[in-house]
Amino acid sequence: MGILVGQLLNSREKSLISMPAILILIPSLIKIGGDTGSMLGARLSSAFHMGLGDNIRSNPVVHNSVIAASIVGFVSSISVSILVFLASSFLGYGMPFLTILEISLIAVIIELAVVYSATVAIAFISHRFGMDPDDTVIPFIASLGDLVGVTGIFMALYILNIL
Template sequence: MSYYTIQGIVRSSAPILAFTSIIGIAAGQIMNTRLDSLLSLPILLLLIPALIKIGGDTGSMLAARLASAFHMGLGTTQIHKNPVVRNSLIAAFIVGTSASVAVSVLVWIAGHFLTMSLPFLVIFQLCIIAEIFELIVVYAATLGIAIASHRFGLDPDDTIIPMIATLGDLVGVLAIFATINLFNII
């Protein structure tokens, strides 16, 4: 008999997918409230999709690594001192910040070609500050959800990854708008 059944997967995934749908709609509505200001500076429209995906994607990568570690029994004892968890967090943070730097350079270059540029330093600061805030929140949530799903016997692949990808979108949008307000860009 198989461990996974269609009914079991649907029963465990349906609430998660409903929850992530609501979070995704909320992130879209937050962007919708700022649409006029975003249209006044179109270079931000190049920046936002890339930045919000970095947090969700690297958070999902971290979630997959933690799920594998927990399945193998490597990450369940003394989480705060565990080298598997610590190294996974460090690696994901390096990937996320490196991607943020690359996005800032690419968006600045694209902005020059499309004649809608901002100074490089402004784009760079916006990317780095927004992304660091997003990564901290998303990685903390990833760790918490991974531990909780493992302790409650839920399949982490069905719970963590969809939740973190969607949470990355919401936190990313909030982080970008908070950073835009911090620098008074629009």
């Protein structure tokens, strides 16, 4: 999936070069989905190993884990937006803070929705078929987070009519 992400970024190279603040934003923003999705996968895997993860719909472990990972994702997104604004302003590539925040939040909403859904599904399917979710979820979700993160950033740029 890494090659696909690279090709996706390469296809918009000229547009991205004209927006240095977005170039600063991309690496940290795409890691949010993969890292928090991996964290969610590890929590679900631990729940399965302890015998707490049988029913996906009424399971408080699943709900609480998704809520905790979402909080981490959104707080990280806001923090990254602040740091990107400060760095881009310091380097003379200023972009309005609200624009950076909007891009970040839209991209993270898209990324977290897709990545967390995939994380829960893969963890439950792995557990159901007798595979260790630690071995199946984290490698796949880390790559998926990069792909969906870049796609989410481009979608946010299109939604906001920036690209």
